[in-house]
Amino acid sequence: MSERLIIDGNEAAADVAFRxxxxxxxxxxxxxxxxxxxxxxxxxxxRPNVWGQVPTVIQLQSEGGAAGTMHGALQGGALSTTFTASQGLLLMIPNMYKIAGELTSTVFHVAARSLATQGLSIFGDHQDVMAVRQTGFCLLNSASVQEAHDMAAVAHLATLRTRLPFVHFFDGFRTSHELNTMHRLSDDQLRELVPRELVLEHRARALSPANPFIRGTAQNPDTYFQSRETVNSFYDRVPALLQDVFDEFAAISGRTYSAVEYHGDPLAERVLVVMGSGIETIVPVVEHLNATADARTGVLFIRLYRPFPVESLLAALPASANRIAVLDRTKEPGSGGEPLFLDVTSALGEAYASGRRATMPHVSGGRYGLSSKEFTPAMVKAIVDELARPVPKPRFTVGINDDVTHLSLDVDASFDLNDPETxxxxxxxxxxxxxxxxxxxxxxxxxxxxxMxxxxxxxxxxxxxxxxxxxxxxxxxxxxRAPYLVNKANFIGCHHWSILEQVDILELAQPGTTLLLNSPHAPEELWGQLPRPVQDRIIELGIDLYCIDASAVARAAGLGSRTNTILQTCFFAISGVLPRDVAIEKVKTSITKTYARKSMEIVRKNHEAVDASLSHLHRVEVPATATSSKLLANPVPASAPEFVRTVTATMMSGHGDDLPVSALPVDGTYPSGTTQYEKRNVSEIVAVWDPEACIQCGNCSFVCPHSVLRAKHYPTARLEDAPEGFLSAPLNSAGLPDSRYTLQVYVEDCTGxxxxxxxxxxxxxxxxxxxxxNLEPVVEREKEKAAVTYFEELPQNNRARLDFGTVRGTQYLQPLFEFSGACAGCGETPYLKLLSQLFGDRTTVANATGCSSIYGGNLPTTPWAKNAAGRGPAWSNSLFEDNAEFGLGLRLAADLHEDLARARLQELRTEIGDDELVDALLAAPQRHESDLLLQSERVKLLLEKLEGVPGHRATDLRSVADHLLRRSVWIVGGDGWAYDIGSSGVDHVLASGRNVNILVxxxxxxxxxxGQSSKSxxxxxxxxxxxxxxxxxxxxMAMQAMAYGSVYVARVAMGADPQQTLKAFREAEAFDGPSLIIAxxxxxxxxxxxxxxLEQQYKAVHSGHWPLMRYNPVIREAGGNPFLLDSPRPRxxxxxxxxxxxxxxxxxxxxxxxADRLVGLAQAAVNRRWGEYEELAMRGAEHFAADTRSQ
Amino acid sequence: MDLTTNYMGLRLRNPLVASAGPLSQTVNGVRALADAGVGAVVMYSLFEEQMRREAEKMAELEEAHEDSFPEALSYFPNVPYSSDGTAVTSYLRLVESAADAIDVPLIASLNGATLGGWVKNASRLADAGASAIELNIYLVPGDVTVTGSEVEHRHIEILQAVRESVSVPVAVKMSPYFSSVGNMCVALDHAGADGLVLFNRFLQPDIDIDRLEVTPGVTLSSRDDARLPRTWIAVLRGKVKASLAASSGVETPSDVVKYLLAGADIVMTTSSLVRHGAPHAGKLLEGLEAWLTRKELTLERARGMLAVPRDADPAGYARTGYVSALEKAKSTYGALR
Structure with a gap:
């Protein structure tokens, strides 16, 4: 008997791959x-593999590196594997050609995922695997957790049998992250499956000085072509060899598979063709329709996609099939059809042409499920119905509403196939x-x-x-077998009251559904607190309502905000899936199993919480009539722009699936600054300002990761119409008498x-x-909101009159990066906010993929904002690996257009008719904020003067005039990018001498x-x-960058020395060349x-782990020591x-x-480095590399 | 001069012992104390509560952000580590290395909160090489709901449990705040204590009147602090089987001598060593030897010389002491009203 487990698809696949x-x-x-x-x-x-050896696992700097290492290891004779997805798989493509070309056995396990196109998506579809179908790899796919396990084994054996490399893929998230019951193959089963001889043969093909040969020659026109054709027979043999493998696998496991599998009526007329988890959705629908409506339908599952199993397909497809829909979970714009569709069509066409098939069926190509879009039984039925129409759509999409090209099928959402026993x-x-x-x-x-x-x-x-x-x-x-979300629930648990007020939690309810609410309200008061739509639905559907104040039980048990075991216990108690006593015992055992190793204290507290749960659980009598006048919260204010009110708000309320194609931008361009409309109220406790105690230093707003602390000063008279509760204090700086100061907390955005x-x-x-x-509970939210509104109406303080050089001064600068969805207390976002305050209105940002691209650019709302004049940072994310180069491109474009603007300006001097303006525009220093302000006024004036000036030169100048204002290019990303995957790009861009600012x-x-390890x-x-x-x-990295001599370098830690951080940002930006700030x-x-x-930042600096420094080439050119050590000797x-x-x-x-050994080594390294830094700080200028650009 | 001393069955080269404190937090610190000549070293206390809190905190931190974001279902690899967190392992390792590093007995000190924790950790400390265990039964003051008899019962219970689980000697370091300290000592003696350490110092917080803050009250003991333990040692000498250890208020050799005269088997000090460094132990011993020489006494003869005679009425003795104290005060400061 094999072991029965509940795991996800990733674990199922990795468990075999590893062994x-x-x-x-x-x-x-x-x-x-x-x-x-x-x-x-x-x-x-x-843990050993099935042959008793513990596999080596090595992390590389990128998927390209992983593939290269793998290629080498394979040439060295080791059995090697890798796990990847999306852009990662794309980075492996060059090596995949090599590996396949050399007939090398390996398996890549891929959790198939969307590709970054108009936007990035982490979710599942087949775009990535379809992009490697031409490499010579065999492509085998799984539809479920069990199959992810089984096909992993099949692929590892098949690659050794066929000598061809395999990609084994399954649907990202849908299968990779779904937990499901499965049977695990034992080591004995796997050993029996994979004969040792095959391993030895693989090893024997390795490079060895004992038997030297060369592989990887350069070939010429005379033989390359023929050589390419030598492999054909290996591919021809695959279907037969794979079938042997399937048979052997069946003998061992009892589970049978084939390259192509048919389900449904043997005399079917309408047949769907699919890969991936979609088959699990389709089969029950086909069976249902055949049984209930004599639908004569079937479905072909293409398990082996490359080499394409034409013979198996023809053999499996009923001769009666005359309407076929091929479903591709991918998109190839501009193609005659998606790849599986084209493969099926050409197979059928050839068969028909050669007389092997008597009829040529109609074949429609359909796209579904991109980026984990739901694929439900109702959608399957819509496809089957479409095939029954007199003229089915030749190309269609399903699961979306395409109101532009009208390709989408209408879906009757009421069609449902829920198993009543589930x-x-x-x-x-x-x-x-x-x-x-x-x-x-x-x-x-x-x-x-x-x-069960x-x-x-x-x-x-x-x-x-x-x-x-x-x-x-x-x-x-x-x-x-239901790889789609629950659409009708017997039980709904809402574990936070705030969710109930924001989203329709009864959307999935059905008559008689049980609803469990974690409620701060007593059972007898609960009904009155529910929003009207919720009350209505409860009455309408006869919902069985329960409540518990789980948060109070958790607090009493010392569990803080962890209400999980309490609500879990209630679920068991109410749902009756297990007898109460048994369930409670099992919950406790599971708690012990989870925590015993880590902390018995947590075990004890959770056990107590479980025991306390049931006495706090109440059934609520549902009144016959709804009484509430409360509606669900509006996602965005009525004052928001139209796009936000329609498109963004729909996404926010969880109904983005309903947005039609026409609602969405065609090229991934979205409006800036939309987080301001998403008032998330995520924290019960928020910052509260004490005007009397405050010294107006600006430290708090400087470090605020969420830009919820804003300062303004204004004449006292402005306060006349201030709302009640609006806080202010006399401004405590000289030169502005009779002025007040307000530090406004944006309570709805504060994360506490x-x-x-x-x-x-x-x-x-x-x-x-x-x-x-201080942090305090929000008492009067409405009053706080009024204060924020009033504060926003106060004029922004004049940038030209603020002291940018002090933390105190920066608090008056408007953040143009605000309210991001980053973690509460994020250590990255304060730097981005600072960047946006200092240079935001003339900045373009290139952002590497990672945390900063997710909180910076993940829909529905994004934090990069604009000021009252409509200016602000223009932000884009290209990829993970190419960000430095991407930013350099932005710089080069800006430089070209600046040059063009300057040239045209000279050429149009007469037409502009204002020599003073032209000269000033060309010669403006643009160093200080006041210079920049003047220059932007000049640009405005120029554009006015250009109005009505005819000719292409004037048109040209108008299009690039903004480049006369010094543009700031920032290249932003994390250490995974800068130290690892993007390292060579960062290095190259630093070496380019161009004026970019890299913020790590x-x-x-x-x-x-x-939390994976990086070289940082x-x-x-x-x-x-x-x-x-x-x-x-x-x-x-700082020392590496310094070696060029032409790079401004700073290492900063805001929590240790905010002033040094500020200085570094301003110097880096002012430096006419590449800058690197490591934050x-x-x-x-x-x-x-x-x-x-912040305290940890302080300790990092004062322990010498993170010495603060700046390296400024400008100082060296002036004859001084460019290396400035900004932190004191470690103490x-x-x-x-x-x-x-x-x-x-x-x-x-x-x-x-x-731990002792490593901390000892690390301490020694810190001491040594500090010595080196001190020595650098005392050297003369001539001991540093020159900035050769200025020599 | 022969200063060898029997403490709970351990043979010490002299009666001066470094008590639990900051100097015994590293192997080098322990070695320095031994080098300075002390008869034994008591390690700083392992706090069970602190260790449980640490383990709990670690587990909480590990799962704090789990299962919240689709790209990162966790933030740490699954590393099997002890449920005690780092505190116990560090302590055990220190006991092991320190016991190896010195040739005088090393006594581990345990400050616990739960019965299970006491027993488990006491035996681990013994296994790691501790020559004896000192139980620092320090119940958090300020709880007005706990009765005196509950506190007493708790002491006995903990002692018995530990006593049964280890074969090395077990001492109890106790607080002076029992309504009948002497009776409590006798009860602990009956329950199997091999040693009684008098007394634990109740760390009382202070108030900073400028900053209007309550400040933690960690202070070094002063010479006057020795009077209370000395009185009780004098009373208990001969009335309990357990060895008597004096703690608090040892600054000069004369303080050591006074304790010995009152009947202490050993004399512990931390404050003077913190103030003057580990080598100060050597000075205390030299002073003790000089005094014994001057008085032409052996250590054995001197020990307990001024204890309350076994047959004396303890109340009467204490009363006598009180009366003489008043007399002394009168002659020093003039008449009292």
Whole structure:
């Protein structure tokens, strides 16, 4: 009997891949990262492959690197595998040609994902795998968690049998992240499946000096072509050899598969063709329609896509089929059809032409499911119905509303195929409450019995703070084949009251659904607190209503905001899926299993919470009539621009699926500054300003990651019409008598992170635990909103009259990066906000993929904003790996257009008729803000004067006139980009001598994908892919960049020295050449309460881990020492800095000797480097590289 | 001169012991104390509560951001580590290395909160090489709901549990705030304590009147602090089987001598060593030897010389002490009203 497990598709695939490999060379990319992480963990824990050896797992700097390493390892004879997706797979393409061309056995496991086109998407479709169909790799796909496991085994055997490399793919997220019941192949089964001889043959083909040969020659016109044709027979043999493998697999596992599988009526007339998880949706619909409507339909599942199994397809397709719809989960603009469609069509056409098929069926090509778009039974029915029409659409889409090219099919959403024996449950939670984790446990509890099957799929929003999660769970006595979200729920849990007020949580309810609310209101008061639409639906559907104040139970048990086990217990108690006592015992056992290893205290608290849950659970009597007048909250204010009110608001309310094609921009261009309309109210506690204690230093607003603290000063008289509760204080700076100062808190946007409180230097007398800004519960939200509105109406202080050189002065600059969805207390965003305040109105930003591109550019709302004049940062994200080059391109374009503008200006001198203006425009210094202001006035004047001037020169000048204002190009990204995947680009751009500003938001790990090690990860820190603690030193990028002599370099840490940060940003921007700022960014991936982030920054600097420095080539050219060491000699040990952070503590708890060894080495490195820096700081100018551009 | 001393069955080269404190936080610190000549070293305390809190905190931090964002379902690799966090492992390693590094007994000090934690950690400390265990039963003051008898019962319970789980000697470091300290000592003695350490110092917070803040009250002991333990040692000498250790207020050799005269088996000090450095231990010992020589006494003869005689009425003795104290004060400061 094989082991029955509930795992996700990633684990299912990786579990086999790891055990059948010697090497995994990897690079993290969503949604495949989990496979690589598991492999790394297993390797670190000494788990062997089926031949008894522990596989090596190595992380590379990019997928290109992973593929190259793999190619080498394969040529060295090792069994090698990798895990990837999307752009990662694309980066492997050059090597894939090589690997296939040399007939090399390997398997790439791909969690198939969308490609970045008009926008990036992390979700699933087949665009990536379709982009490698031409490489010579065989493509094999799986439709479910079980298949991801089974096809992994099949692929690893088939690659050795056929000598051809395989891509094994399954649907990203839908399969990779779905939990489902599956049977695991044992080591014995795998060993039996993969004969040792095949491994030895693979090894024997390796490069060896004992038997030298060369592979990888350069070939000429005489033989390249013929050589290319030598491989044909290997491909021809694949279907037969693969069938052998399937047969052997069936003998071992009892599960049968084929290259092409047909389901449905043997005499079907209408047939669908599909790959991936869609088959699981289609089969039950086909069976249902055949049984109930004599529909005569069927479906072909193309399991092997390359080499395309023409013979199997022809054999499997009923001769009766006369209407075929081929479904592609991809898009090839401009093509005659999507790839699977073209393959099927050509197979049928050839068969018909050669007389092998008597008829040529009608074939429609349809697109579905891009970026994990839902693919439901109702959509399948729509396709089947379309095929029955007299003239089916030759090309169609399904699942969207295409009101432009009218390709989409109408779908009758009421069609449903829910198994009545399956319980369907939906839970709405917040990321921080543990709902998803508890649901994963629930699935494991329920699915662990032999008589129960379970499925779980989780939907997250794209915010990193206050993110909403929706868990979709199914349980029942029958296997669950439903790779789509629950559409009718028997049970709905709403784990936060605020969700209930914002989204329609009863959208998926049906008559008699059970609803469990986590409610702060007592059972007898609850009804009156519900919004009207919720009351109406409860009455209409006869909903069984329960409530519990789980937050209070959690607080009483010392669990903080973790309400998960309490609500889980209530679910079991109400739903009756298991007898109460059994369920509670199982919940407790599961808690013990999860936490015993880590903390018995947590076990105890959770057990107490479970026991306390049931006595606080209440059934609510539902009155016969609705009484409430409250409506669901409007997602955006009525004052928002139309696009925001229509398109953005629809996305925000969770109905983006309903937006038609016509509503969306054609080229991925979206309006700036839309986060201001999304008032998320994610925190119950917010910053509250104390005007009396405040010294108006600006420290709090400087560090605020969410731009919710804004300062203005204004004449006292302005206060006359201020609303009640609007706070102000006398302005405490000289030269502006009779002025008031207000530090406005944008309460609806505040995340309650507390960085402001930590940054505040003031302790009001007698209140040592308070500051001039404190966190307090929001009391009167409406009053606060009125204050914000009033504050916004106050004029922005004149930039030209502010002191940019001090932190105090910067607080009056309007942030043009605001209210992002970054983590509460993010260490990166304050730097971006500063950038936007200082240079925002003349900046273009190139943003590498990563955290900053997600909180910076993830729909529905984005934080890069514009000022009252309509100017602001123009932002774009190209890719992960190319960002420095992308930014350089922006610079070159700007330089070209500046040159053009200057040339045209000279040429049009007479027509403009204002020599003074022309001369000033050409010679303006543009150093200080006042210069820039004057120049922008001149540009305005120029454009006025150009009005009516005829000729192409004037047209030219008008189009590029804005370039006469010095443009600031910023290249922004994290350490994963700058140190690893984009390292060579960064290096090249720094060497270019061009005027770009590179800002590295250094969190010392890949933050966005979940804390994988980068070359910035410090020695001794634990990260994913550095489970045993990072074994090598962090790269010193600053020293590398300094070597050029022509690069301005700064290492900054806002929490340690905000003034130095400010200075560095301004110097970097002013420097006419490449600049590099490496900014310490505290991060949740470091493992501590990041409210203490600033303190950690301070310790990082004062322990010498992060010495502050600047290197300014301008000073060297003036004869001075360009190396400025800005932090004092370390006075803390490295351990004093590290001790708070989990990334170091984990190693100390697991392996204290190793932790000691590594911290010892790291301390020695710190000491040595500090010595070097001190020495540099004392050298003469002549000892540094010259800026050769100025020589 | 022979200063060898028996403390709970351990043979010490002299009666001066470095008590739990900051100097014993590193192997080098422990070695320095031994080099300075002390008879034994008590390690700084391992706080069980702190360690449980740390483990809980680590687990909380690990899962704080899990399952919230589709690209990052977790932020840390799955690393198997002890549920005690880093505190216990560090402490055990220190005990192990320190015990190796010195040739005098090393006594581990445990400050616990739960019965299970006491027992588990005491045996781990013994396994790691501690020659004895000192239980620092320090119940958090300020809880007005706990009765005196509950506190007493808790002490006995913890002691018995630990006593049964380890074979090395076990001492109890106790607080002076029992309504009947002497009776409590006897009860602990009966329950199996091999040593009684008098007393634990109750760290009382202070108030900063300028900053209007409550400040933590960690202060070094002063000479007068020795009077209370000395009185009780004098009373208990001969009335309990357990060894008696004096702690608090040792600054000069004469303080050591006074404790010995009152009946202490050993004399502990931390404050003077923190003030003057580990080598100060050597000076205290030299002073002790000089005094013994001057008085032509052996250590054995001097020890307990001024203890309350076994057959004396303890109340009467204490009363006598009180009366003489008043007499002394009168002669020093003039008549009291």
């Amino acid at each position: 059948l490999s010697e090497l995994c060379s990897i690079y993290p990319i969503t949604p495949s990262s989990t496979m690589a992480e598991l492999a790394d963990e297993w390797s670190a824990h000494g 319980l369907r449950a939906v839970f709405y939670g917040l990321g921080s409450d543990g709902t998803v984790g508890a649901n994963k446990n629930t699935i494991k509890i329920l699915g662990s019995g032999e008589d 099957f379970a499925q779980g799929y989780f939907v997250y929003d794209s915010k990193k703070s206050g993110s909403r999660t929706v868990s979709h769970l199914r349980f029942g006595p029958n296997p669950i 992170c507390g960085l402001c409180v930590e940054a505040c230097p003031v302790k009001p007398i007698g209140q040592p635990s308070r500051r001039a800004i 938001l250094d969190t010392e790990v890949y933050s966005n994908t979940g 990860t410090p020695l001794g820190a634990v990260a994913k892919f550095a489970t045993a603690g990072k074994q090598t030193n962090k790269k010193d 310490y960014s505290h991060c949740i991936a470091h493992g501590y309460d990041i409210r203490k982030g 803390l040990t490295l351990r004093e800095y590290q001790d708070r952070e989990l990334r170091y503590k984990v190693l100390r708890a697991a392996n204290p000797e190793e």
